[in-house]
Amino acid sequence: MRLKDKNAIITAASHGIGRAIALAFASEGANLVVTFNSDEAAARELVNQLQAKGARAHAEQLDGANVACAGALVERAERFLGSIDILVNNIGVTTRTPFMDVTADEYTYVLDVNLKFPFFLLQRVARHMASREIRGSVINVSSISAYKAISKMAHYQCSKAGLSMLTKSTAYELAPLGIRVNTLSPGLTATQGNRNQWEDHPALWKERGKDIPLGRTGLPTDHASAAVFLASEEASWLTGCDLVIDGGESTI
Template sequence: MGRLTGRRAVITGGANGIGRAIATAFAREGCDVFFTARADEDAARSVRAELREHGVRADYMLLDGADPDSATRLLDTTAETLGLADILVNNAGTATRTGFLDLTFEEYERVMAVNLRFPFFTTQAFAARLRAADTPGSVINISSISATKAISAMAHYQSSKAGLSMLTRSASYELAPFGIRVNTISPGLTATNANAVQWRDDPDLWRERGKDIPLGRTGNPEDLAGAAIFLASDESAWMTGGDIVVDGGEAAV
């Protein structure tokens, strides 16, 4: 415990799923946390209260990553609330299932805006503030094994995650001279709000999908927290441009 004491993190999409699990794990390690939620203020208030129980500062803002000014607003508000953050977790994302030939421009644009444009410019704004303060930091992008493993009816989502994974590599190269590390976590099939229609409403189907995973089950958001702590902490001080796959072995087969 205490591996992140004195640190400040900003986490997008922190009110549920993987973002919430990471926020909770960071708070347990002594990290102050500022997170975003798109619309569910009741959930955000609940998470804030849970984080504060660990004796850290915690707050949130409602923010839609598809808005063009979302990155600047987020970093400005974080600075006003907690001070300079030195950990960024780009977790907010959205997904729809639509066949390639039926995909509309509007649907494509929203997925790309939230999953790629938002983390791109949030990382840019975050890094600019750290460089100005001559302070090192860590960026963690939550991508997906879908960035490299094709499935049906998700070409737009998979393209956005492939772009996010490449953003990690490009940004890590350019930001290394400033001591800012950028790494990826690529989850496999994990129970989140985006796929609740399966694990909550059709648990038999969910268990069946898990049987094809070498470790025999689907993931839970908490399965990603350890990797996030590692990448945020000094334990990974000589790691940048990397990708930690947390998928129960799914991508290996």
């Protein structure tokens, strides 16, 4: 129960890494507001599972391309939870387009969801924490794509590199307030989004796993326990850190 009576917002939690983190947080005693984009059924199922673990839980639909939704989300979370101790900025989109073909609209959409929205959601949550003298924890979910070049993802990688730098900037600035900010950077993980990209190429997906030193692609649960650690008092002297969980891929 390392997060007993802590209140958390987790964005994009209906599937994948966000869902695994939400379930792990609930198992550790946290109450949660989770967000979803379009799959309301999956969000309702998640809330039921969280409540079965003893958590107070609520799901909010969220348009990550609309930064105005950040303030509304925090206001609703304040009403439901009372206070916010933890933010997991997990929202993100991926498109695979050759650099020469990326349009201004596609670039703007990816940067808005992956960087602009997390920036202003963090700002809004930090104001809440500061006003109540909450020594909170923020986890930005980035990617090893922030460091390792991959074809057809220049716009996505720029957004994740910016998110990783946002962690360092805000960790430094918010430290006097007792607010910790860290990054969780997953490697290639079997999320729904990744499966949608690779579902017609299962042999290629398996081959990608062989290129990872530990011999497999990641699972959402591989990241959940790390998120619990970063959110807990066990990491009370840890801020500005980028915790890379990639089976060793970034060592290549």
